[in-house]
Amino acid sequence: xxxxxxxxxxxxxxxxxxxxxxxxxxxxxxxxxxxxxxxxxxxxxxxxxxxxxxxxxxxxxxxxxxxxxxxxxxxxxxxxxxxxxxxxxxxxxxxxxxxxxxxxxxxxxxxxxxxxxxxxxxxxxxxxxxxxxxxxxxxxxxxxxxxxxxxxxxxxxxxxxxxxxxxxxxxxxxxxxxxxxxxxxxxxxxxxxxxxxxxxxxxxxxxxxxxxxxxxxxxxx
Amino acid sequence: xxxxxxxxxxxxxxxxxxxxxxxxxxxxxxxxxxxxxxxxxxxxxxxxxxxxxxxxxxxxxxxxxxxxxxxxxxxxxxxxxxxxxxxxxxxxxxxxxxxxxxxxxxxxxxxxxxxxxxxxxxxxxxxxxxxxxxxxxxxxxxxxxxxxxxxxxxxxxxxxxxxxxx
Numbered sequence: 001x002x003x004x005x006x007x008x009x010x011x012x013x014x015x016x017x018x019x020x021x022x023x024x025x026x027x028x029x030x031x032x033x034x035x036x037x038x039x040x041x042x043x044x045x046x047x048x049x050x051x052x053x054x055x056x057x058x059x060x061x062x063x064x065x066x067x068x069x070x071x072x073x074x075x076x077x078x079x080x081x082x083x084x085x086x087x088x089x090x091x092x093x094x095x096x097x098x099x100x101x102x103x104x105x106x107x108x109x110x111x112x113x114x115x116x117x118x119x120x121x122x123x124x125x126x127x128x129x130x131x132x133x134x135x136x137x138x139x140x141x142x143x144x145x146x147x148x149x150x151x152x153x154x155x156x157x158x159x160x161x162x163x164x165x166x167x168x169x170x171x172x173x174x175x176x177x178x179x180x181x182x183x184x185x186x187x188x189x190x191x192x193x194x195x196x197x198x199x200x201x202x203x204x205x206x207x208x209x210x211x212x213x214x215x216x217x218x219x220x221x
Numbered sequence: 222x223x224x225x226x227x228x229x230x231x232x233x234x235x236x237x238x239x240x241x242x243x244x245x246x247x248x249x250x251x252x253x254x255x256x257x258x259x260x261x262x263x264x265x266x267x268x269x270x271x272x273x274x275x276x277x278x279x280x281x282x283x284x285x286x287x288x289x290x291x292x293x294x295x296x297x298x299x300x301x302x303x304x305x306x307x308x309x310x311x312x313x314x315x316x317x318x319x320x321x322x323x324x325x326x327x328x329x330x331x332x333x334x335x336x337x338x339x340x341x342x343x344x345x346x347x348x349x350x351x352x353x354x355x356x357x358x359x360x361x362x363x364x365x366x367x368x369x370x371x372x373x374x375x376x377x378x379x380x381x382x383x384x385x386x387x
Contacts, residue, residue, distance in 0.1 A: 065373035072376055089246060089329075114372045124382035126374050168380040 058085040064110050069127060073134050076164045083137060094129050096136035096154075106133045116175060124167045125175035128198075131161035140216025148189045152197045153214045159201030160210060173198050246329035253321055260314045264307065272303045 060067045067085045074080065084105040092115075094108040113126035135157025136150070144150040155176070162172040173195040180191025188194070204210050212218050244252070273279070277299035280288040377383075 063371065063373055065375050069374055069376055110371045110374065113374050117372075122382035123375070123377040127376055127382075130374070165376055166380055167377070167382060171377075171380065171382045 055087050055089045058087050058108075064108075066106075066108055066110065066113075066130065069130050070106065070134060072165070073131060073161050076161065077138070079134070079138060081137065083134070094133055096133040098141055104137050106130070106137075108133075116179070120174050120178045122171050122174050124162060124171040125178070127165065127167070128158050128162055128172060128175045131165075132158040134161065138215045138218075143216060147187050148184065151188050152194065155194045155197040156201040156204075156211065156214045159198035159203075160205045161201075162198075163202040163205035167202075169199055169202050172202050246325065249325045249328070250322075253318065253325065256321075257318050260311070260318070264311055267307050268304070272300055272307070276303050 058064045058067050060071060064085075064087055066087075070083055070085060074083075081104060084103055086105060086107045088107050088109045089111075092109055092112045094106070094112065096104075096106050098104060108130070113129060116125045116129065117123050119125075132154045135154035138157050139150065139153035141150070159169075159172050163169075176191050176194045176198060180194055181188065182190055184190050184193075200211075201214075210218070277296055278291065279293075279296050280290055283289050
């Protein structure tokens with residue numbers, strides 16, 4: 001019996017770590033929040049399971065530019081919580097999540113962000129998506145009974161951040177008005193509600209204030 | 222046991238079919254991991270629950286509701302046979318999953334740029350947020366990226382964010 005148990009455990013490990021696993025970065029994502037719930041390829045991308053396929057971890061100064069953008073956002077907000085950035089391929093999405101051991105991360109498809117910039121005609125589109133994901137980390141993940149509220153709070157921070165970074169209000173809402181849905185979905189509010197919330201965040205940044213109900217622990221940040 | 226094998230074969234069929242469709246690499250890997258998880262779950266259930274308690278129990282209940290011990294030799298033989306079958310089945314699943322994974326890796330390597338198989342950087346010690354950039358590491362990380370395909374994301378210089386036209 002002991003011999004069989006040992007065999008079983010080794011096989012279980014083998015399933016979890018296939019032969020080529022060392023060539024890729026695999027993470028376990030818990031409670032992921034997707035950006036808009038849309039996909040340029042299939043219409044709707046649902047994280048569904050708990051695992052994602054990641055090509056590599058992005059680092060500051062690399063060709064993706066995403067960690068640098070996130071660092072700039074954090075500097076602007078004085079938000080010092082570490083966020084790891086991973087590059088996904090062919091996901092046509094961008095999402096924030098808490099990984100194993102509480103690691104905060106943002107997973108982004110760089111080509112997807114390029115497409116969004118191109119189709120909306122403004123480079124602020126990609127920044128608004130990244131800011132939305134940072135907004136999820138500011139807003140927190142576990143205090144919501146409604147995912148729609150969670151998305152709106154992230155949108156609020158997207159608007160707030162874009163104003164702080166220098167975007168005008170129309171640039172801040174351009175992405176959501178282009179890609180958002182006309183009606184609420186199970187995961188995301190309609191684009192008018194989202195644009196209104198982004199504008200609210202943008203306006204609060206102009207006034208130099210923010211809505212404390214939009215974040216989990218603003219005083220700690 | 223035949224029921225288990227049949228169920229898993231059905232699972233194989235659906236999984237293989239879905240991979241043949243136009244799923245992304247991420248979706249394919251996710252499906253594979255879900256399948257492997259199901260295999261492991263079935264194995265665990267069989268090993269810890271079904272075989273000792275249902276298929277080869279040490280006690281059976283007689284017509285008066287009393288627990289009656291089964292001949293230990295019979296129990297041992299039964300469990301040995303069941304575990305042998307279970308491990309044989311598990312070995313086949315293991316082979317199947319790894320073949321499937323190799324198929325995904327090959328497919329994704331063809332479809333995507335070589336950045337997919339670049340190794341992740343080693344975790345650096347100290348305060349990562351403020352640590353200096355290791356330029357050698359960056360070169361290693363980005364060597365396989367198709368520069369024409371992926372454009373660097375950066376914060377625009379103008380409020381409207383349009384690219385300046387020259």
